[in-house]
Amino acid sequence: MAKFEGVQWGSAQLQYLLSEKSSALLPGRATAPTVTRSIHYGLFLVFEGIRFFVAEVDGQLEIRLLNWHLNRLRFQKGMAYSLGSDQQLMLPTDEELEHLLIEFLASKELRPFLKEMADSHAQGYLRPYTLDEEQSIGVTFPAKPAIRAALCRYDRYLGEPFEGVVVPQLVRAVRSNQTGCLKLGTNYLMSVKAVESARKLVPQASAALFLDDQCHLPLREREVTEWDSSCCLFAFRDGTIVKIPEGPLILPSVTIQGVTALARAKGITVEERPMTYGELLERTQSKELITVCSLGTAGILNRVHRLHMPDLEGNILEIHQADDTHPLYEIMGTLRNEYWNLYTQSETPPEPFVRSSYVLP
Secondary structure (H helix, E strand, C coil): CCCEECCEECCEEEEEECCCCEEEEEECCCCCCCCCHHHHHCCCCEECCEEEEEEEECCEEEEEEECHHHHHHHHHHHHHHHCCHHHHHHCCCHHHHHHHHHHHHCCHHHHHHHHHHHHHCCEEEEEEEEEECCCCCCCCCCCCEEEEEEEEEECEECCCCEEEEECCCCCCCCHHHCCCCCCEHHHHHHHHHHHHHHHHHCCCCCEEEEECCCCCCCHHHCEEEEECCCEEEEEECCCCEEECCCECCECCCHHHHHHHHHHHHCCCCEEECCCEHHHHHHHHHCCCEEEEEEEECCCEEEEEEEEEEECCCCCEEEEEECCCCCHHHHHHHHHHHHHHHHHHCCCCCCCCCCEEEEECC
């Protein structure tokens, strides 16, 4: 499975108790109760991944984030789903959540770490997540819900070239439960199992591509959803890009919205529509498919080298080989660099991007 490489963690983490609306700064290695609903049952395990860049401007550190209001919204939706109806008033507002996380980044304990990031132009990753801080194993909603947050710098995530495998025999989420569009810890066990299953067919595989939950349909009629830990884009020989529409099985990706906006600005046609497994097989066989991309906060965009497409019994039906000679293949790599440049460079990004900059006191 895709993983972070070259990770270095900040020396402090945030703790915010929802019921008390109080925050504290904990050591970076602070632990959670060993007996808690979150650890034993996966209850109130919500998390978010937020990319950021630290610049030094006129001797002051500046935190730059891109469209992170969408990250906060996604985090809020996950928390709301994971709390009882009588606990909804505990949720922090968007303004409160913004202030809370920026105040954490501005803490003096993190200043040396952020200064090193600015000096090395490192990629930054902010990870807010939730826990039930009460020492209890009752199967109920959390009694002491809390937000924690940590941050790190890293070298890369997933990377290129990577091998992918479609896993039609596993289902990541069920649309009737409305969890597939949320960043919940409970979704990610299936992601790990899917990559393990993929490696039984292709030992060097590092990513698994899921189909939808309509297992009663013929295999070719089922729709492609997303990678095990990221969303996907398909680039075709006619110069078009296909994005899978958001829905109950698709995590709304902040990155994919930005990358497709950059593509449209270049005059590339971006179609937002479902894609069946049958269409993917047919367009691979006809050599129309140029590449399949993995898009997410940490890796931004990575292009597949080969995508293996089996049936339910594990028999390989088709193998897509990326066409790195096609102009669109190169353009996809360019889009990744341009997206990161929106963080690192000081000019105002084009619409619909919203870059937020915070000068640390």
